[in-house]
Amino acid sequence: MRAKQSRGFSLIEILVVIVVIGVLAAFVLPGYLKGGKTPGGKQVESPIQRGHSVECMNNLNQIRQAYQITTGADEENRPQTLDEFTSSIPTSMKRCPVGGQPYQFDPATGRVACVQPGHQRH
Ligand SMILES: [Zn+2]
Known part of the structure; x- marks a missing residue:
């Protein structure tokens, strides 16, 4: 008789493989989605926080383009607010x-900036 x-x-x-993957995901995903600090102390943004950060950059770009379109080469009639x-x-x-604070506008330079910590370079 031949063995099957x-x-x-x-x-x-x-x-068993699906359960093992599920257990590993349950340990890893909450930390990944929440963000926080790495063992080396470096701050890591969660994907949601990163999305809001990119949205902030996009808002600032839109406002800067609106400023460029409005003022153009007109140095005398710069907006004050x-x-x-x-x-x-x-x-x-x-x-x-991210923080909900209004963007700051400097009428002297025409610079628009975000005051949220970590967004100064946007
Ligand atoms: Zn911001």
Whole structure:
């Protein structure tokens, strides 16, 4: 009598692998999604925080382009407030999506910046 040879994996083996992957994911994913610090002390943004950070950069770019379009080469009639040249931009885009603080505008230089820590280079 010939012994039955199995090819591939049995259902039990596949279920065991799925359970092991699930347990590992349960340990790793919350830390990944929450963000925090690495063992070396470096601050790591979660994917959601990174998305808000990119949104902040995009808002600042839109406002800077609005400033460029409004002022052009006109040095004498520079806007004095952010609202003078961002009337067509929604109010939600004039605030940092991370901290909620309004963007700061310097009328002397025309610079628009975010005050949220870590967003100074945006
Ligand atoms: Zn920001």
